[in-house]
Amino acid sequence: MILQRWLLISALECIFFCISSQSFPRKRHCAFQVSLQNNKYTAAGNVSGSVQLCENTQCCVGYFLIEEGQPKVDLLACDVAEKSCPDETCKAQTRFKGRLIKCVCNMDLCNSNITWTPESEEPQPTYSYSSDEILKNAGIILVGILLVLCFMIVAAKRRGLLKAKKESPPSFDDYSFTRLCSCQTTKTSELDISDIELQQVVSHGHFATVWKGGYQGSVVAVKVFPAGWKDKWSAEKEVYELPLMRHAGIVPFLGSGRKPEGGSWLMVLEFSEYGSLNSFLCKHTTNWMLSLNLCQSLSQGLSYLHSDLHRHDVHKPPIAHRDLSSFNVLVRADGTCVLCDFGCATILRSCSGQHLSQSHETKMESHAQLGTLRYMAPEILEGSVNLSNTWCLLQGDIYALGLLLWEIWMRCSDLFEGSAFPQHLLPYESELGVKVSLESLILHVCYMDKRPSIPEHWQLLPQGSVLPELLAECWDCDPDARLTAQCVAERLDRLASIQSSFY
Numbered sequence: 001m002i003l004q005r006w007l008l009i010s011a012l013e014c015i016f017f018c019i020s021s022q023s024f025p026r027k028r029h030c031a032f033q034v035s036l037q038n039n040k041y042t043a044a045g046n047v048s049g050s051v052q053l054c055e056n057t058q059c060c061v062g063y064f065l066i067e068e069g070q071p072k073v074d075l076l077a078c079d080v081a082e083k084s085c086p087d088e089t090c091k092a093q094t095r096f097k098g099r100l101i102k103c104v105c106n107m108d109l110c111n112s113n114i115t116w117t118p119e120s121e122e123p124q125p126t127y128s129y130s131s132d133e134i135l136k137n138a139g140i141i142l143v144g145i146l147l148v149l150c151f152m153i154v155a156a157k158r159r160g161l162l163k164a165k166k167e168s169p170p171s172f173d174d175y176s177f178t179r180l181c182s183c184q185t186t187k188t189s190e191l192d193i194s195d196i197e198l199q200q201v202v203s204h205g206h207f208a209t210v211w212k213g214g215y216q217g218s219v220v221a222v223k224v225f226p227a228g229w230k231d232k233w234s235a236e237k238e239v240y241e242l243p244l245m246r247h248a249g250i251v252p253f254l255g256s257g258r259k260p261e262g263g264s265w266l267m268v269l270e271f272s273e274y275g276s277l278n279s280f281l282c283k284h285t286t287n288w289m290l291s292l293n294l295c296q297s298l299s300q301g302l303s304y305l306h307s308d309l310h311r312h313d314v315h316k317p318p319i320a321h322r323d324l325s326s327f328n329v330l331v332r333a334d335g336t337c338v339l340c341d342f343g344c345a346t347i348l349r350s351c352s353g354q355h356l357s358q359s360h361e362t363k364m365e366s367h368a369q370l371g372t373l374r375y376m377a378p379e380i381l382e383g384s385v386n387l388s389n390t391w392c393l394l395q396g397d398i399y400a401l402g403l404l405l406w407e408i409w410m411r412c413s414d415l416f417e418g419s420a421f422p423q424h425l426l427p428y429e430s431e432l433g434v435k436v437s438l439e440s441l442i443l444h445v446c447y448m449d450k451r452p453s454i455p456e457h458w459q460l461l462p463q464g465s466v467l468p469e470l471l472a473e474c475w476d477c478d479p480d481a482r483l484t485a486q487c488v489a490e491r492l493d494r495l496a497s498i499q500s501s502f503y
Helices: 002-023 036-044 131-147 149-156 159-167 227-240 277-283 288-306 358-366 390-409 438-447 456-460 466-474 485-502
Strands: 029-031 045-048 051-054 060-067 070-078 093-095 100-105 113-115 125-128 196-204 209-215 218-225 253-258 265-270 309-311 314-316 329-331 337-339
Touching: 029 060, 036 070, 051 070, 093 438, 100 113, 100 438, 196 218, 218 227, 227 253, 227 265, 277 329, 277 390, 288 337, 288 390, 288 485, 390 466, 390 485, 456 466, 466 485
Parallel strands: none
Antiparallel strands: 029 051, 029 070, 045 051, 060 070, 060 100, 093 100, 113 125, 196 209, 209 218, 218 265, 253 265, 309 314, 329 337
């Protein structure tokens, strides 16, 4: 009789558990062990002994150092942000010439076992982590789950609603597109190429050469694309010709055309007297107010680029730059920054209420890792960008914006008063050298969670902790924790109003 009652209770628990698993997405449980250098993973979920309950992801992650030919646990935890983790087991991904192993998986406690063999690097089970302790904690967690099973019966009634949600079309989390969405560009009349005079080369890019030139008595910048790069020319022109793309923080687009001889494609832009921000910082130092002016105009331009605007029945959709660097920002004669070079940009829009097509998402997937290497956000370096969520693309720009603010402030003489300030350095140049590799950046930025060094004495300046805090919130490892461009611009505006009295 007692046995029958126990079996009945067990059967009911099993039924309730199945119902609950269909009603609410169950939080992932991962094996947990961290060292001091990667304690950021502690915030990824609630920790109970050697088990962590994930807050923001369904993925477990594990890092193992190879010592004397055997993997040694360096990190076991929930991943810090939602990423792609299709494997149910912890399959080894060898990094850094076999010195480090990473695995990501999507089952409870799956990161406690890694499949790895040193010879062929084929997945073979060779390592197990504290299985007895994990089973003990899993039992404790199961008891907790059984205590709330009675609430799951009510929740089961919602299954029909959840199913309907799953069958509905995918939607963007961070932008709402309406029927007013316009897919039309503001067509710019073709320029008379005979009126354009090419004078001297200003810079060379991956796909085009920029000339200083003349057009109808004005000095202009002429971007020349070889005949074979028409697609790059067309993609960048499409961004410039979007409605409402006129803004003080975006370089003015004057028109385009094609040279009869050779078939080169031309794009004519307003000429910026100081050239790129990189060139400006190499040649000039700034005072506090000039550096703040550069930062404010830069963040305002990016905020406008990211904005979703509807005016007079036309629509400017959000645009992710995706190659924000000091080479792709120009400095005008008045000391303000303007954004340029939209060859890698992605227009985040839908037409007539329909969202990005599958073919467009596939095209984005194939170009997920775009941009200048040292300015790529951690999630882009690792190739874990969720392209179905537009927020990720925009927040990749914010990471790069943080690096640009750091570049500008590191050339501000007022921030180094009484001490020698450094020559202009690119992000991670002092740590990783002039030429950086993807491998070294992943180790430094993603795994070690390192960022450009901030001088300690900045805490003693009138700005106090504002600058370090702003930088930290721009280049946070978690994209969702980063500020928006609009928020950065507003903070800089407040800083300018408060700090102007000090300089």
